[in-house]
Amino acid sequence: MIDVIVIGAGASGLISSIYAAKNNKKVLLIEKNKDCGKKLLITGNGRCNYYNENQNIKYYHSNDYDFLPFIIKKQYLEEVKSFFEKIGIVPKIKDGYYYPYSNQATSIQTALIKEAKISGVDILLGEEVVKIEKKETFKVYTENHIFESKNIILATGSKAYPKTGSNGFGYDILKEFGHTIHPVLPALVSLKADTPYLKEWHGIRSDVKLALFENDKKIGEDVGEVQLTNYGISGICTFNLSGKVSLGLYQHKKEHININFLYPFSLENEEDFIIWMNKRNNKIQKRTISDLLDGILNYKLVNLMLKLSGIKNETYWDDLSEKLKKCLGRYLTSFHILIVGTNDFDASQTCTGGVSLKEIKQNMESKIIEGLYVTGELLDIYGDCGGYNLTIAWITGMIAGGSIK
Numbered sequence: 178m179i180d181v182i183v184i185g186a187g188a189s190g191l192i193s194s195i196y197a198a199k200n201n202k203k204v205l206l207i208e209k210n211k212d213c214g215k216k217l218l219i220t221g222n223g224r225c226n227y228y229n230e231n232q233n234i235k236y237y238h239s240n241d242y243d244f245l246p247f248i249i250k251k252q253y254l255e256e257v258k259s260f261f262e263k264i265g266i267v268p269k270i271k272d273g274y275y276y277p278y279s280n281q282a283t284s285i286q287t288a289l290i291k292e293a294k295i296s297g298v299d300i301l302l303g304e305e306v307v308k309i310e311k312k313e314t315f316k317v318y319t320e321n322h323i324f325e326s327k328n329i330i331l332a333t334g335s336k337a338y339p340k341t342g343s344n345g346f347g348y349d350i351l352k353e354f355g356h357t358i359h360p361v362l363p364a365l366v367s368l369k370a371d372t373p374y375l376k377e378w379h380g381i382r383s384d385v386k387l388a389l390f391e392n393d394k395k396i397g398e399d400v401g402e403v404q405l406t407n408y409g410i411s412g413i414c415t416f417n418l419s420g421k422v423s424l425g426l427y428q429h430k431k432e433h434i435n436i437n438f439l440y441p442f443s444l445e446n447e448e449d450f451i452i453w454m455n456k457r458n459n460k461i462q463k464r465t466i467s468d469l470l471d472g473i474l475n476y477k478l479v480n481l482m483l484k485l486s487g488i489k490n491e492t493y494w495d496d497l498s499e500k501l502k503k504c505l506g507r508y509l510t511s512f513h514i515l516i517v518g519t520n521d522f523d524a525s526q527t528c529t530g531g532v533s534l535k536e537i538k539q540n541m542e543s544k545i546i547e548g549l550y551v552t553g554e555l556l557d558i559y560g561d562c563g564g565y566n567l568t569i570a571w572i573t574g575m576i577a578g579g580s581i582k
């Protein structure tokens with residue numbers, strides 16, 4: 178009989194099948210796509226950011242934070258790095274972000290498939306699992322076959338980017354087996370804003386600090402390049418706040434974001450702005466307000482901020498009232514936008530929520546169903562952008578595969 182059937186040959190399914198096979202288990206890996214690791218190919222814009230040197234629990238999110246130190250620990254993080262080196266991946270490390278030296282996600286995909294085959298994993302492609310039953314053993318039904326195994330590793334991914342195969346199937350199975358699923362919502366995704374300026378700011382990119390407020394209480398911040406779009410805001414700093422936004426909106430809370438466009442100059446508020454502009458105005462004389470701001474900020478943004486403040490572009494700084502200076506400073510250091518939604522699963526890189534970690538043992542086995550292991554995005558953990566989500570997939574896959582009895 179098969180020792181373990183791994184369902185889903187994405188990141189966590191591939192690595193867990195390798196670890197199980199190396200643990201002398203007879204492994205069958207079933208994938209509904211025609212090839213393994215379809216999602217891997219689009220990660221990191223086709224380059225696959227598979228790990229990050231800067232590790233800290235604060236980059237990971239869950240409803241059960243107490244569980245995270247069992248996974249995000251030095252021993253496993255080191256193992257991820259050495260595993261990829263052992264299967265032939267030479268890392269290209271940029272600011273702590275790991276990519277394969279080839280700059281191609283296919284390198285990671287093919288290295289994993291090769292290692293799975295060498296380790297003796299049987300891979301069945303193009304077969305969708307439609308039902309799983311548990312009596313003494315597990316019975317796994319695909320469209321064409323019924324397989325029996327002592328253990329199952331469920332690695333079918335979340336609902337993010339369903340084009341790649343992850344359509345939430347695993348959550349249904351886990352619910353049938355009696356597990357609690359925390360609400361599954363898009364995360365690492367762009368945000369929709371309710372502001373009348375969308376048309377005017379569309380296409381602007383700016384280095385900013387974003388502060389996220391929930392019911393007017395600050396609950397997060399991030400820095401980086403924001404992309405202002407015709408529906409709201411995007412970019413990595415936006416993505417990193419989006420999971421909290423998704424959850425807040427789901428709970429009918431009010432979400433708003435303040436954008437500080439002058440964060441790179443350490444200006445926190447309108448008072449800082451006025452002091453800074455006074456200096457700038459003294460240094461660069463005979464320039465209009467528009468001249469003083471152009472060269473720092475995108476001209477479309479300058480025009481919009483001046484229009485909103487009721488200031489003509491050709492006005493001189495010295496001629497502005499304190500009130501107008503403050504008003505402009507407020508717009509530039511704390512631009513308020515109401516968030517009304519997120520983009521959908523189709524465009525999200527991961528999901529909030531998933532199976533409650535309270536019901537999962539430290540070896541990734543279900544506390545409810547003996548022999549059922551859960552890995553990757555099905556678990557109620559997600560990470561920030563930067564290789565953290567794949568890190569979860571690798572580590573949970575390694576633990577599950579290595580733990581099969």
Ligand SMILES: Cc1cc2nc3c(=O)[nH]c(=O)nc-3n(C[C@H](O)[C@H](O)[C@H](O)COP(=O)(O)OP(=O)(O)OC[C@H]3O[C@@H](n4cnc5c(N)ncnc54)[C@H](O)[C@@H]3O)c2cc1C
Nearest residue numbers: 185187189209220221226306333334342553554564566567
């Ligand atoms: C655009 C994009 C970019 C990303 N970039 C990065 C990045 O650079 N770095 C990073 O760390 N993370 C990145 N991520 C996130 C990362 O890809 C995921 O966190 C990771 O792939 C999750 O692995 P998984 O094994 O849980 O699921 P998946 O990789 O989604 O694999 C699940 C597999 O299960 C299969 N499956 C589902 N149902 C069935 C069924 N019933 N029968 C058989 N097979 C089934 C699916 O076809 C799929 O192949 C990105 C995600 C996206 C969408």
